[in-house]
Amino acid sequence: MTFDIQKIRNCFPQLKSDGYHYLDSAATSLTPAKVIDAVDEYYRDYRANVHRALFSEAVTATDKYEEARRKAAQFIHAKSAEEIIITSGATESSNILVRTLEESGVLKEGGDPTVMTERASIVTTEMEHHSALVPLQQLAKRTKLELKYIPLKDFGLDYAVAEKLITEKTALVSVILASNVTGTINDVEKIADMAHKVGAIVVVDATAAAGHVPLDVRKLDVDALYFSGHKMMAPTGVGILWVKKPLLEKLEPSSFGGHMISSVEKDGAEWAPIPERFEAGTKNIGGMIGLGAAIDHLEEVGVENIHEYVSEIASYAMTKLESIPGVSVLAEHDAKKNAGVVSFVCDFAHPHDVAEILARDRVAVRPGHHCAEVLHAALEVKATTRASFHLYNTKEDVDALVASLEKARAIFQ
Amino acid sequence: MDPLYQEHILEHYRHPHNRGRLEDFDVKHKGVNVSCGDDLTLYLKWGLPAEGSAQERGTVLKDIAFEGFGCAISQSGASMLSDKVKGMTKEAIRVFEPADMYALYGTTISPAREKCALLALHTLKEALGK
Numbered sequence: 001m002t003f004d005i006q007k008i009r010n011c012f013p014q015l016k017s018d019g020y021h022y023l024d025s026a027a028t029s030l031t032p033a034k035v036i037d038a039v040d041e042y043y044r045d046y047r048a049n050v051h052r053a054l055f056s057e058a059v060t061a062t063d064k065y066e067e068a069r070r071k072a073a074q075f076i077h078a079k080s081a082e083e084i085i086i087t088s089g090a091t092e093s094s095n096i097l098v099r100t101l102e103e104s105g106v107l108k109e110g111g112d113p114t115v116m117t118e119r120a121s122i123v124t125t126e127m128e129h130h131s132a133l134v135p136l137q138q139l140a141k142r143t144k145l146e147l148k149y150i151p152l153k154d155f156g157l158d159y160a161v162a163e164k165l166i167t168e169k170t171a172l173v174s175v176i177l178a179s180n181v182t183g184t185i186n187d188v189e190k191i192a193d194m195a196h197k198v199g200a201i202v203v204v205d206a207t208a209a210a211g212h213v214p215l216d217v218r219k220l221d222v223d224a225l226y227f228s229g230h231k232m233m234a235p236t237g238v239g240i241l242w243v244k245k246p247l248l249e250k251l252e253p254s255s256f257g258g259h260m261i262s263s264v265e266k267d268g269a270e271w272a273p274i275p276e277r278f279e280a281g282t283k284n285i286g287g288m289i290g291l292g293a294a295i296d297h298l299e300e301v302g303v304e305n306i307h308e309y310v311s312e313i314a315s316y317a318m319t320k321l322e323s324i325p326g327v328s329v330l331a332e333h334d335a336k337k338n339a340g341v342v343s344f345v346c347d348f349a350h351p352h353d354v355a356e357i358l359a360r361d362r363v364a365v366r367p368g369h370h371c372a373e374v375l376h377a378a379l380e381v382k383a384t385t386r387a388s389f390h391l392y393n394t395k396e397d398v399d400a401l402v403a404s405l406e407k408a409r410a411i412f413q
Numbered sequence: 414m415d416p417l418y419q420e421h422i423l424e425h426y427r428h429p430h431n432r433g434r435l436e437d438f439d440v441k442h443k444g445v446n447v448s449c450g451d452d453l454t455l456y457l458k459w460g461l462p463a464e465g466s467a468q469e470r471g472t473v474l475k476d477i478a479f480e481g482f483g484c485a486i487s488q489s490g491a492s493m494l495s496d497k498v499k500g501m502t503k504e505a506i507r508v509f510e511p512a513d514m515y516a517l518y519g520t521t522i523s524p525a526r527e528k529c530a531l532l533a534l535h536t537l538k539e540a541l542g543k
């Protein structure tokens with residue numbers, strides 16, 4: 001693999017200043033100039049709302065916007081762009097999806113109408129981000145479906161327990177592809193296989209995986225998958241919800257307004273075709289065009305190559321961190337199965353204090369529960385310090401992290 | 414010396430005063446720093462002071478203890494504040510302000526750490542109403 005790190009770093013304006021060690025990509029990635037330019041161009045040259053209007057700016061905006069939708073479809077190997085719903089991010093995707101699955105009645109019969117049993121449970125994992133988990137908890141409350149958790153086993157999932165939890169009574173299985181805390185890349189194919197054997201719908205949160213793990217919805221064989229643009233070099237405020245066409249066609253919209261209708265009369269409205277039916281209101285057009293450019297950037301380098309490169313840095317980080325007395329790494333240690341996230345705890349200091357000392361050395365990490373409190377409870381810690389890596393990071397960033405942590409140890413011990 | 418983690422702050426963090434729980438308490442109240450999930454539980458025992466006229470006496474904080482999980486700033490703050498308010502009247506505690514809390518730290522608290530620094534005080538103020 002040829003990975004010209006200097007060339008890559010030069011693409012990111014924020015890395016211009018020396019001595020900045022950005023280790024918070026799991027919160028949001030940096031933006032390459034190409035993406036900034038694409039967004040800038042939209043606002044400077046052809047800003048217009050999309051669809052219907054006939055002036056050339058609107059036509060260009062629509063073309064670029066729809067081109068970005070097609071790129072998103074290709075990025076995850078979706079069958080067609082019709083399956084791509086543009087949202088404001090993973091959180092909105094998750095909320096829309098859960099609502100529409102509930103309101104369309106498909107949870108009752110599961111994903112497969114030929115398997116007709118009394119569906120009584122939702123299965124998820126202890127690893128979920130709050131944006132996936134809380135909508136499921138609310139759904140469970142409203143529908144009286146029981147919410148069950150696949151537990152952790154080391155830093156991965158316990159597939160033997162998953163096998164027991166996923167039964168003919170399961171309506172929905174929601175699983176995170178890569179953890180934003182431990183970095184663990186889960187075997188979603190295996191979970192999907194268990195779920196489909198009993199006719200349950202499979203939903204995947206790919207937010208921490210996007211840009212780190214090649215996404216192939218057909219290979220994963222799942223029913224719905226979502227992610228945010230801002231974790232994969234695109235601007236904030238834009239995200240994707242993919243739903244497999246046969247399921248999508250059965251779903252009722254849960255949000256109403258302009259753009260999602262084909263006609264409105266006094267006594268009711270007819271819905272637009274998929275996917276517009278699920279896209280009420282004006283979306284983040286510039287953001288979506290930026291997402292298209294971000295996908296170009298990722299694909300130029302190659303997601304596979306990014307994973308290989310980032311794995312090496314993550315592996316180096318884990319070894320270095322574990323050589324510091326009092327530091328425990330809470331992350332998937334097999335770097336090939338880690339999406340570039342290394343969380344840790346220090347017996348000498350609280351994550352907030354660690355992050356404060358690190359910040360003085362321009363080492364940007366994140367303390368806290370990273371919107372995954374159930375996962376932290378399973379790991380038996382309240383909070384962790386998280387270092388997360390992307391294609392622009394280097395071993396020097398890790399060295400700076402380690403040197404700064406040694407300073408923290410000297411202060412607090 | 415570190416600008417934030419000064420010796421007296423670290424001392425309170427390493428060897429906190431009034432840490433633990435009270436067996437005999439009037440109020441138990443838990444406060445949470447929603448930004449990081451840290452929590453702090455206060456135990457308060459109210460009583461009458463030994464001296465002074467009945468009107469002046471009011472209710473005083475006879476004893477206080479805290480437990481919880483948090484950073485050096487929130488934990489040392491709970492330790493320093495508990496020392497400070499022990500023996501104070503309810504009225505005096507009511508008018509104890511964030512500025513007074515910062516004075517206990519004796520150093521500049523950045524906006525990012527305000528919630529940590531004020532966790533104990535906010536929890537105490539909430540507990541006053543109980």
Ligand SMILES: Cc1ncc(COP(=O)(O)O)c(C=O)c1O
Nearest residue numbers: 089090091129131180207208228
């Ligand atoms: C795994 C995972 N899922 C979902 C989200 C939510 O993303 P957003 O805040 O962009 O909606 C995040 C972001 O923190 C995440 O890491």
